[in-house]
Amino acid sequence: MSTVEAPAKPFGTLTFEEKLDRLALVAVRVGLNLQPEQEVVISASLDHVPFVRRITEHAYKAGAKAVTTLYADDETILARYKYAPDASFDFTPKWLADGIAAAYGSGAARLGIAGANPALLKDQDPAKVSRANVATSKAMKPAMEPITRHAINWSILAGATPAWAKLVFPHLHEAEAVPALWEAIFKASRITGDDPVADWKQHGQNIAAQVDRLNEKRYSALHFRGPGTDLTVGLADDHLWAGGGGVCGNGIFCNANIPTEECFTTPHKDRVSGTVSASKPLSHQGTLIENIQVRFEGGRIVEANASAGQDALRKLISVDEGASRLGEVALVPHSSPIAQSGLLFWNTLFDENAASHIALGQAYATCIREGEHMDEATLAAKGANTSLIHVDWMIGSGEVDVDGVRTDGTSEPLMRQGEWV
Amino acid sequence: MSTVEAPAKPFGTLTFEEKLDRLALVAVRVGLNLQPEQEVVISASLDHVPFVRRITEHAYKAGAKAVTTLYADDETILARYKYAPDASFDFTPKWLADGIAAAYGSGAARLGIAGANPALLKDQDPAKVSRANVATSKAMKPAMEPITRHAINWSILAGATPAWAKLVFPHLHEAEAVPALWEAIFKASRITGDDPVADWKQHGQNIAAQVDRLNEKRYSALHFRGPGTDLTVGLADDHLWAGGGGVCGNGIFCNANIPTEECFTTPHKDRVSGTVSASKPLSHQGTLIENIQVRFEGGRIVEANASAGQDALRKLISVDEGASRLGEVALVPHSSPIAQSGLLFWNTLFDENAASHIALGQAYATCIREGEHMDEATLAAKGANTSLIHVDWMIGSGEVDVDGVRTDGTSEPLMRQGEWV
Numbered sequence: 126m127s128t129v130e131a132p133a134k135p136f137g138t139l140t141f142e143e144k145l146d147r148l149a150l151v152a153v154r155v156g157l158n159l160q161p162e163q164e165v166v167i168s169a170s171l172d173h174v175p176f177v178r179r180i181t182e183h184a185y186k187a188g189a190k191a192v193t194t195l196y197a198d199d200e201t202i203l204a205r206y207k208y209a210p211d212a213s214f215d216f217t218p219k220w221l222a223d224g225i226a227a228a229y230g231s232g233a234a235r236l237g238i239a240g241a242n243p244a245l246l247k248d249q250d251p252a253k254v255s256r257a258n259v260a261t262s263k264a265m266k267p268a269m270e271p272i273t274r275h276a277i278n279w280s281i282l283a284g285a286t287p288a289w290a291k292l293v294f295p296h297l298h299e300a301e302a303v304p305a306l307w308e309a310i311f312k313a314s315r316i317t318g319d320d321p322v323a324d325w326k327q328h329g330q331n332i333a334a335q336v337d338r339l340n341e342k343r344y345s346a347l348h349f350r351g352p353g354t355d356l357t358v359g360l361a362d363d364h365l366w367a368g369g370g371g372v373c374g375n376g377i378f379c380n381a382n383i384p385t386e387e388c389f390t391t392p393h394k395d396r397v398s399g400t401v402s403a404s405k406p407l408s409h410q411g412t413l414i415e416n417i418q419v420r421f422e423g424g425r426i427v428e429a430n431a432s433a434g435q436d437a438l439r440k441l442i443s444v445d446e447g448a449s450r451l452g453e454v455a456l457v458p459h460s461s462p463i464a465q466s467g468l469l470f471w472n473t474l475f476d477e478n479a480a481s482h483i484a485l486g487q488a489y490a491t492c493i494r495e496g497e498h499m500d501e502a503t504l505a506a507k508g509a510n511t512s513l514i515h516v517d518w519m520i521g522s523g524e525v526d527v528d529g530v531r532t533d534g535t536s537e538p539l540m541r542q543g544e545w546v
Numbered sequence: 547m548s549t550v551e552a553p554a555k556p557f558g559t560l561t562f563e564e565k566l567d568r569l570a571l572v573a574v575r576v577g578l579n580l581q582p583e584q585e586v587v588i589s590a591s592l593d594h595v596p597f598v599r600r601i602t603e604h605a606y607k608a609g610a611k612a613v614t615t616l617y618a619d620d621e622t623i624l625a626r627y628k629y630a631p632d633a634s635f636d637f638t639p640k641w642l643a644d645g646i647a648a649a650y651g652s653g654a655a656r657l658g659i660a661g662a663n664p665a666l667l668k669d670q671d672p673a674k675v676s677r678a679n680v681a682t683s684k685a686m687k688p689a690m691e692p693i694t695r696h697a698i699n700w701s702i703l704a705g706a707t708p709a710w711a712k713l714v715f716p717h718l719h720e721a722e723a724v725p726a727l728w729e730a731i732f733k734a735s736r737i738t739g740d741d742p743v744a745d746w747k748q749h750g751q752n753i754a755a756q757v758d759r760l761n762e763k764r765y766s767a768l769h770f771r772g773p774g775t776d777l778t779v780g781l782a783d784d785h786l787w788a789g790g791g792g793v794c795g796n797g798i799f800c801n802a803n804i805p806t807e808e809c810f811t812t813p814h815k816d817r818v819s820g821t822v823s824a825s826k827p828l829s830h831q832g833t834l835i836e837n838i839q840v841r842f843e844g845g846r847i848v849e850a851n852a853s854a855g856q857d858a859l860r861k862l863i864s865v866d867e868g869a870s871r872l873g874e875v876a877l878v879p880h881s882s883p884i885a886q887s888g889l890l891f892w893n894t895l896f897d898e899n900a901a902s903h904i905a906l907g908q909a910y911a912t913c914i915r916e917g918e919h920m921d922e923a924t925l926a927a928k929g930a931n932t933s934l935i936h937v938d939w940m941i942g943s944g945e946v947d948v949d950g951v952r953t954d955g956t957s958e959p960l961m962r963q964g965e966w967v
């Protein structure tokens with residue numbers, strides 16, 4: 126990782142274009158840590174064209190052999206729901222999904238730009254939305270595997286869009302909301318210091334120290350207590366805590382999420398019990414799910430309610446057997462800069478870094494010791510869950526306590542009122 | 547083909563958005579003749595987003611199962627030439643080319659929107675431009691095969707862009723040039739009548755009648771005479787004339803070019819001799835080649851000159867063995883609406899329909915009787931040329947005469963001063 130291109134000017138004196146360029150630099154140098162002659166595949170919304178252009182320039186400067194951007198367009202997605210024949214909703218262009226998988230297989234890095242309208246599909250038929258999501262997840266499974274296994278260097282970061290900005294800043298006009306969201310993204314993405322590449326290095330070392338402490342503990346479970354929550358999350362056998370950047374299967378160190386504040390590991394798919402209430406709404410593929418409350422027995426959700434989006438929630442957890450079990454548990458201190466911003470981003474990439482969370486669905490093989498070399502059956506025997514989905518879901522807040530439960534059944538305080546003890 | 551959605555309002559009373567929508571309708575219904583539950587892959591420039599949105603809506607209305615648009619961006623193409631490492635110019639993402647080929651193989655239709663800046667690469671290193679073109683052509687060969695063989699329904703039409711408009715209307719400001727170019731495109735694309743779908747049907751019947759007359763003649767060669775031109779183009783054995791729409795290998799009738807005014811066939815790759823002068827400049831992948839003059843012996847170019855872009859021309863014809871031989875000869879009357887517009891479009895799709903032309907490189911197998919069922923060696927024995935390139939190149943004008951040469955060596959007038967006799 127090189128700081129050679131990090132600008133020396135104080136952040137406050139930069140123009141918007143210079144700030145955007147700095148985030149693009151961080152995406153390439155910190156997020157991907159792109160290597161000379163590597164290929165990159167970018168996925169973005171048409172709202173992100175100026176940002177993609179900055180990123181592409183930095184990618185070529187870093188030695189990229191080719192930069193290919195696959196653009197999605199909210200308007201044509203809606204046109205599909207309005208006009209396409211019914212059969213469309215069980216169909217996904219497999220050639221494109223397979224092509225992306227082939228790109229990763231041949232050494233390409235992957236950069237995702239989040240920020241499309243989180244409420245895009247809220248007025249669409251939930252049955253069609255769910256069918257389309259299932260079709261996409263199925264087609265994308267080979268492309269998602271090198272991502273979940275961290276076989277390649279990849280990163281996801283966010284860019285503001287008008288629709289997203291209006292949701293985060295409902296009282297501002299669009300002309301003010303979009304720049305306000307960009308500023309919030311810049312702060313949350315830790316690029317406001319004089320040398321963001323060096324700042325990211327320090328931030329990564331801090332998270333790594335916390336991860337090391339958790340790995341030494343070898344807890345058998347975590348116990349969450351808070352308003353509407355009394356949940357025991359058993360941890361997978363040979364689980365590993367992770368967080369911040371890491372070395373991928375291709376040997377490249379990358380930061381897969383910008384921002385990232387979490388320490389996370391793999392729960393045991395059969396050893397989760399109790400009740401849990403979401404501390405923030407969940408925005409899932411265009412539908413907003415609010416005030417989720419769920420009861421687990423033997424690892425499985427046996428009761429699921431929500432004050433809004435309940436249908437979408439129930440469809441989500443019935444996508445497959447693993448969709449009603451946990452694939453991730455993560456701890457985030459309430460003092461995280463994103464929590465402190467006081468904003469609800471309506472976007473998992475940000476909101477999951479404002480609060481401790483759990484994820485329904487697929488587990489990360491890398492969070493099991495030697496897991497990247499195990500087949501699915503061996504991983505499952507350790508307790509790692511399998512599913513087409515992986516949906517993060519916030520359960521932490523300043524009112525939630527967490528205990529670490531040892532293998533002998535005794536426990537010790539880990540977080541109190543959302544902060545590390 | 548259905549005229550059900552063709553608007554009844556006179557063209558002159560339509561808003562720009564309504565005119566654009568009408569061209570989008572013609573693209574889907576006339577160009578592709580898209581079938582219910584067919585998939586479509588669109589390639590377009592980021593300048594074409596509003597046009598792509600209109601097309602996508604009409605595609606879904608026609609029953610498309612999925613519409614995928616692959617966007618190119620002039621700015622990131624230039625960033626590559628400015629910043630990418632040298633190895634980049636021999637590399638093309640093969641996963642994407644193979645993905646597109648797989649899409650066609652699984653039944654997708656293909657729509658191309660032309661109109662990107664024709665002079666985009668004029669200041670770039672011609673060696674890099676040529677290497678990049680060769681790499682792309684090689685990677686795209688499997689994807690181009692179903693196109694050149696007309697195995698699937700496909701169509702290419704144009705949308706105005708600021709850079710292109712400035713080239714066509716150098717004396718207008720951008721704000722006037724772009725609408726002027728759109729109007730020229732609308733006229734050339736024959737959508738200014740009250741029922742463009744019906745008008746296209748009539749136009750297709752007129753071209754088909756001319757094609758039938760030429761096919762009955764069984765000429766062995768065409769002889770072009772004009773200023774700087776005295777060229778004999780032998781025709782391939784069992785050549786077939788084609789033009790207008792046609793039934794593709796998948797059984798769907800489509801109009802592969804909008805506009806189209808030409809009748810074309812396959813020349814014999816070894817039987818072209820004499821001298822020919824271009825009647826219009828050639829814009830080839832970002833480079834402008836002007837005042838081309840070329841001499842053929844035994845089918846092969848033995849001398850090639852141009853007043854501008856001569857390097858690009860010589861690189862082009864040395865891409866491979868077939869790049870210096872002909873793969874197409876086409877007749878277009880000088881009374882074609884595009885010729886009559888008096889505009890130089892700097893775009894082959896339009897300019898080739900303003901004048902009789904020849905093409906260097908790959909021949910269309912469909913212009914040999916039963917050619918779509920022949921292997922490469924059998925096609926070559928008939929005289930059909932093979933190459934990675936296919937570049938059309940205008941040689942007709944109001945000053946050019948064409949004779950049809952019979953197998954017994956006698957000849958008859960076919961065109962005089964650019965018009966059918």
Ligand SMILES: [Zn+2]
Nearest residue numbers: 387389455477
């Ligand atoms: Zn997480």
Ligand SMILES: [Zn+2]
Nearest residue numbers: 453484516517
């Ligand atoms: Zn997660």
Ligand SMILES: [Zn+2]
Nearest residue numbers: 808810876898
């Ligand atoms: Zn032609």
Ligand SMILES: [Zn+2]
Nearest residue numbers: 874905937938
């Ligand atoms: Zn041609």
